[in-house]
Amino acid sequence: MPEPITIDDAEDPRIEPFRDVRERDLVGRSGFIAEGSVVLDQLLQAGRFRPTAFLILRNRLEGVRSRLAGLPADVPVYVAEQKVFDRIAGFPVNRGVLAHGAAVGVPWSVAEILARAAATGRPLVVGVEIANHDNLGAIFRNAAAFGAAGILLDETSCHPLYRKALRVSVGTALTLPWVRGGTGEALVAACEAAGCRLLALSPSGETRLAGIGPTARPALLLGAEGRGLPAALMHRCETVRIEMQPEIDSLNVATAAAIVLHALYSAA
């Protein structure tokens, strides 16, 4: 591990990437912020991302030292006491471990993810208008848990490396292949061209989840909570229903995805 550098002054310019992390979204401009040791572990093993700097609470340093053992010497490890740390981050930080990360090499492509799905037979997840960071993070966590081949997100969905989405994903947004860009129509067309079986959830879906059975190349389309998928996309899919109590508001989108992905995983 590189020699830790003590930061005594919250205005120290070296810790700029960690300043006011809750207010700023670094994503798309200059890397991203990974919070907590679970996400850190994913960052350290991610092939397409790497840590570029750390900010660690003094009393957490020993706890993460072994994890950081293999870090190259040019990745600074800053250490601060709680008071300075909180002033830098702009809020009382519980986890005490922040990493700044950046992409390495080329990002994943739609073609690459479709090829991965074809080679493995594992499901794809396609997200359209997923604007809630918690939901997006939870979709990643669940997709990774049930072995999805990757996630395709339209350009209106939020960014998986936004701090909160990344945290809720328990770091899987750094390891599960994904792309974000283009329209939902374009993503669906790409899945169709690749021979995917397009599934969309609907309370009035034509197929019961239990009736899907083992299936080759499933692609599960997810839309915004409440509004759901645009009708034009829904019409291009086989609709699936999760049976539940009729009088209750429909399930959270990430929870519904977990139930379907679990069913596909168990049936495979």
Place this chain on the structure above:
Amino acid sequence: MPEPITIDDAEDPRIEPFRDVRERDLVGRSGFIAEGSVVLDQLLQAGRFRPTAFLILRNRLEGVRSRLAGLPADVPVYVAEQKVFDRIAGFPVNRGVLAHGAAVGVPWSVAEILARAAATGRPLVVGVEIANHDNLGAIFRNAAAFGAAGILLDETSCHPLYRKALRVSVGTALTLPWVRGGTGEALVAACEAAGCRLLALSPSGETRLAGIGPTARPALLLGAEGRGLPAALMHRCETVRIEMQPEIDSLNVATAAAIVLHALYSAA
């Protein structure tokens, strides 16, 4: 609907229950706060809770007028412009509909909920050390979706009517029977005495979820994320595993509950 009362001054003493709702937890002292129209609908149909006052954004009034039509005349409906509303609530409110609510009559009891499970054959959920409001709210939402008979919470779990838990529950914490109190041991003992089949989730569980099949009187025990259930409780349960990718962090507790409750619901 009672005649709306315009509030021009954020310091007006009549709107005291709505002041700084994000910072204060009214629960246990003087009722609770319900946010948004989905939760409002549940409050209006809940048998054991009733609204005691409303604070509504001026431009949302027409949208909720029909819902409030049947309100007794002694329930005040306060209306405020955005600026005053935000100053009262202490943060920029998007939903624009707040209700203050209170319990009516006697609360549910453990015996009553066990009897309900016995009469219906529907599952119980038992939560131990569920300290995260989002998780607790999501557990309620999922339990309601899959027809659980009720939820038993130990005294260390957080309160289901805390504003954020209630919001995430989409109001089901007002309609699904629950109790909170006592130790996990006492709740488990009560379930055992009532002849429940105690199920606990564990990545190394002895039974695959698919192997449970239709079952009478299941009681699903849930513990804190990360730490899980105390070992002493886990030993009194049949352990169940949700099969998933081995290298991934385990599922969120509410998501895992949804998968199990869906399986029980589908098998019933």
